[in-house]
Amino acid sequence: MVNRIKFQGILLLNICLLIISNFVNAGRTDWSVEKSAAFWNEQARLSIEEILQRRDNTRIAKNVILFLGDGMGVPTVTAGRIRKGQMKNQLGEDYITEMEQFQHLGLSKTYNIDAQTPDSAATATAYLCGVKAQLGTIGVDGRAKRQNCTSSIGANVSSILSWAQQAGKKVGVITTTRITHATPAASYAHTPDRDWESFNTKTFGIKQVEDGCRDISYQLVTHKPPIDLILGGGRRSFYPNSISDVEYPTLNGTRTDNRSLIDEYWPGSFIWNKKQMNKTILGTTKPLMGLFEYNHMLYETDRIKIKENDDPSLSEMTKFAIEHFLTMERNGFFLLIEGGKIDHGHHDTKPRYALDEYVEFDNAIGQAKQLLKEKGVLDDTLLVVTADHSHVFTFGGYSNRGSNILGFASSESLNVSDIDQLPINIIAYGNGPNYRSNRNATYLASLNTNSTEYLSPTAQPNQDETHGGDDVPVFAHGPWSHLFIGTMEQHTIAHKMAYAACWGAYTNRNGCPSLANRTPATTATTTAAAARAATARPSGGINLFHQFNLIEKVLSFLLILIFI
Numbered sequence: 289m290v291n292r293i294k295f296q297g298i299l300l301l302n303i304c305l306l307i308i309s310n311f312v313n314a315g316r317t318d319w320s321v322e323k324s325a326a327f328w329n330e331q332a333r334l335s336i337e338e339i340l341q342r343r344d345n346t347r348i349a350k351n352v353i354l355f356l357g358d359g360m361g362v363p364t365v366t367a368g369r370i371r372k373g374q375m376k377n378q379l380g381e382d383y384i385t386e387m388e389q390f391q392h393l394g395l396s397k398t399y400n401i402d403a404q405t406p407d408s409a410a411t412a413t414a415y416l417c418g419v420k421a422q423l424g425t426i427g428v429d430g431r432a433k434r435q436n437c438t439s440s441i442g443a444n445v446s447s448i449l450s451w452a453q454q455a456g457k458k459v460g461v462i463t464t465t466r467i468t469h470a471t472p473a474a475s476y477a478h479t480p481d482r483d484w485e486s487f488n489t490k491t492f493g494i495k496q497v498e499d500g501c502r503d504i505s506y507q508l509v510t511h512k513p514p515i516d517l518i519l520g521g522g523r524r525s526f527y528p529n530s531i532s533d534v535e536y537p538t539l540n541g542t543r544t545d546n547r548s549l550i551d552e553y554w555p556g557s558f559i560w561n562k563k564q565m566n567k568t569i570l571g572t573t574k575p576l577m578g579l580f581e582y583n584h585m586l587y588e589t590d591r592i593k594i595k596e597n598d599d600p601s602l603s604e605m606t607k608f609a610i611e612h613f614l615t616m617e618r619n620g621f622f623l624l625i626e627g628g629k630i631d632h633g634h635h636d637t638k639p640r641y642a643l644d645e646y647v648e649f650d651n652a653i654g655q656a657k658q659l660l661k662e663k664g665v666l667d668d669t670l671l672v673v674t675a676d677h678s679h680v681f682t683f684g685g686y687s688n689r690g691s692n693i694l695g696f697a698s699s700e701s702l703n704v705s706d707i708d709q710l711p712i713n714i715i716a717y718g719n720g721p722n723y724r725s726n727r728n729a730t731y732l733a734s735l736n737t738n739s740t741e742y743l744s745p746t747a748q749p750n751q752d753e754t755h756g757g758d759d760v761p762v763f764a765h766g767p768w769s770h771l772f773i774g775t776m777e778q779h780t781i782a783h784k785m786a787y788a789a790c791w792g793a794y795t796n797r798n799g800c801p802s803l804a805n806r807t808p809a810t811t812a813t814t815t816a817a818a819a820r821a822a823t824a825r826p827s828g829g830i831n832l833f834h835q836f837n838l839i840e841k842v843l844s845f846l847l848i849l850i851f852i
């Protein structure tokens with residue numbers, strides 16, 4: 289009798305645990321459990337306990353990955369989290385993203401030296417080269433003025449990609465935009481104008497070359513040493529205007545200097561579709577460039593809709609890059625991985641695009657973390673997730689819990705405006721094309737706010753929605769992630785990554801192995817051993833899974849008391 293009861297109890301317990309663990313791990317689909325004060329008190333207790341158990345990871349970062357969400361301000365991070373949860377049929381607000389599981393968090397001050405609200409070029413110069421600069425300039429210090437080649441002579445500043453190369457690391461640049469766009473360009477180019485992507489007399493020509501400047505595409509293919517892995521879009525600026533594109537025969541290159549840069553200068557292999565990427569033998573040391581689109585790559589929302597499309601997603605490129613480098617090289621790597629089209633969705637005030645790009649960016653982060661963990665190198669890899677700047681993107685309106693983030697606020701009596709008695713769009717922008725959008729009831733009812741083509745309302749008229757001037761988040765995980773806390777100037781991010789890895793100006797900082805010990809073949813082990821010796825304990829691990837385990841333990845204890 290006693291045995292039977294015990295057996296039934298255990299069976300029931302297992303079923304309950306299964307349900308509870310699924311429910312807690314997966315995020316919530318209703319909020320009934322939240323009505324209990326005990327739920328929140330216990331969650332808070334576990335959260336504090338998890339933080340108290342953490343130890344700073346002071347190993348030398350062997351690998352560094354910088355994930356850059358272009359235009360990913362705090363409102364995008366929050367709305368993107370809700371969107372990601374809702375795509376999994378959850379309420380969304382309590383969903384846990386990959387980036388928020390990182391150990392440390394700070395805020396980055398993004399202004400350019402001449403601009404209150406910054407652009408992607410000068411901000412990339414800050415977080416990659418460690419120096420703030422003037423708006424629109426790339427890889428040059430504050431003396432360089434946009435469009436003025438002469439002012440940029442002698443102003444070059446090198447980036448963390450070059451510092452990593454000097455330390456014998458493999459390096460890669462991945463983006464969903466043109467590979468010559470502002471963010472990736474700041475890792476390898478020096479130019480006073482982000483628009484000088486091609487040799488094209490409309491923007492950049494013989495005058496600039498005579499003054500001593502080169503277009504960004506030319507700088508990419510002639511970079512010394514060559515970049516080991518380049519994945520993104522933007523084939524057009526590498527080919528003459530008399531040569532048709534390999535994928536779109538009706539489109540020609542943009543160069544007016546009749547140069548075919550990849551054929552003439554690029555020392556590595558070249559691919560332009562996912563099939564070729566898939567066939568590439570991982571670990572081949574020859575440099576590899578994959579340019580998958582003529583212009584920017586597609587929005588993820590469109591990429592998955594177009595069957596015949598043969599472009600990789602950001603997660604697929606990320607997976608390829610990490611596997612490629614881990615197969616090739618035991619001495620470590622630096623990767624810049626940009627989710628570049630969050631920014632484009634926002635500029636067009638198309639939140640469906642912007643938030644779905646955020647979701648894919650977060651997926652790529654999860655992909656990277658999982659892979660590094662599987663390969664046993666997560667604790668030797670510094671992961672940093674940040675944005676260059678924000679956008680004038682907001683969301684609110686007292687909408688009910690779980691309201692479709694792309695839709696209308698619908699909270700009981702507050703579901704309508706008390707001025708025009710019409711529903712309030714949850715998402716709106718400070719400026720943009722859809723100024724004073726029609727607010728009559730028929731019009732609002734006709735909108736499909738889920739559509740990629742739906743334009744959010746904006747407070748001021750402007751063809752292109754602008755960047756925002758607010759601070760952006762910096763999430764960090766792994767060696768020296770504890771440097772990325774508090775409110776920081778954006779340029780310190782490059783320095784902190786270099787400090788963690790003993791690169792650039794921090795090659796000989798206290799705690800780094802001496803240069804003599806660092807010839808590639810022997811150092812991998814020496815460095816790792818030294819780092820391990822210097823580290824009291826490995827880092828704290830993933831907090832939330834820890835929490836769920838504890839919740840389960842508490843619940844099983846209670847259930848055992850009930851049943852036995």
Ligand SMILES: *[C@@H]1O[C@H](CO)[C@@H](O)[C@H](O)[C@H]1NC(C)=O
Pocket residue numbers: 436437438439
């Ligand atoms: C460009 O910069 C140089 C050096 O700073 C300066 O002498 C020159 O006047 C500038 N030219 C223009 C057109 O602003």
Ligand SMILES: *[C@@H]1O[C@H](CO)[C@@H](O)[C@H](O)[C@H]1NC(C)=O
Pocket residue numbers: 442444477478500501502507
């Ligand atoms: C600065 O960068 C430009 C563009 O790559 C290059 O042409 C120039 O030689 C560099 N100047 C110095 C002093 O390194």
Ligand SMILES: *[C@@H]1O[C@H](CO)[C@@H](O)[C@H](O)[C@H]1NC(C)=O
Pocket residue numbers: 529530531532538539540
């Ligand atoms: C593309 O190049 C071809 C061959 O030189 C030329 O005939 C054609 O006019 C070009 N097309 C465009 C749109 O420039």
Ligand SMILES: *[C@@H]1O[C@H](CO)[C@@H](O)[C@H](O)[C@H]1NC(C)=O
Pocket residue numbers: 546
């Ligand atoms: C452009 O370059 C190609 C290949 O080098 C050459 O055959 C062609 O004559 C050149 N065209 C012009 C207009 O210079």
Ligand SMILES: *[C@@H]1O[C@H](CO)[C@@H](O)[C@H](O)[C@H]1NC(C)=O
Pocket residue numbers: 565566567568570608
């Ligand atoms: C190529 O595709 C196959 C099947 O999808 C996959 O198993 C394999 O890992 C891919 N290889 C590379 C190098 O991405």
Ligand SMILES: *[C@@H]1O[C@H](CO)[C@@H](O)[C@H](O)[C@H]1NC(C)=O
Pocket residue numbers: 698699700701703704710711
């Ligand atoms: C406001 O909310 C009430 C109650 O949920 C609902 O009946 C009504 O249709 C809503 N009105 C609008 C304009 O959404």
Ligand SMILES: *[C@@H]1O[C@H](CO)[C@@H](O)[C@H](O)[C@H]1NC(C)=O
Pocket residue numbers: 726728729730731
């Ligand atoms: C409501 O907006 C629609 C679409 O702009 C317009 O055609 C219609 O005339 C408006 N109706 C009223 C009553 O203002």
Ligand SMILES: *[C@@H]1O[C@H](CO)[C@@H](O)[C@H](O)[C@H]1NC(C)=O
Pocket residue numbers: 374375692736738
């Ligand atoms: C819009 O998306 C939400 C969330 O994915 C979904 O619940 C809703 O049914 C969609 N509405 C329309 C009109 O497609």
Ligand SMILES: [Zn+2]
Pocket residue numbers: 359408631632635755
């Ligand atoms: Zn932008």
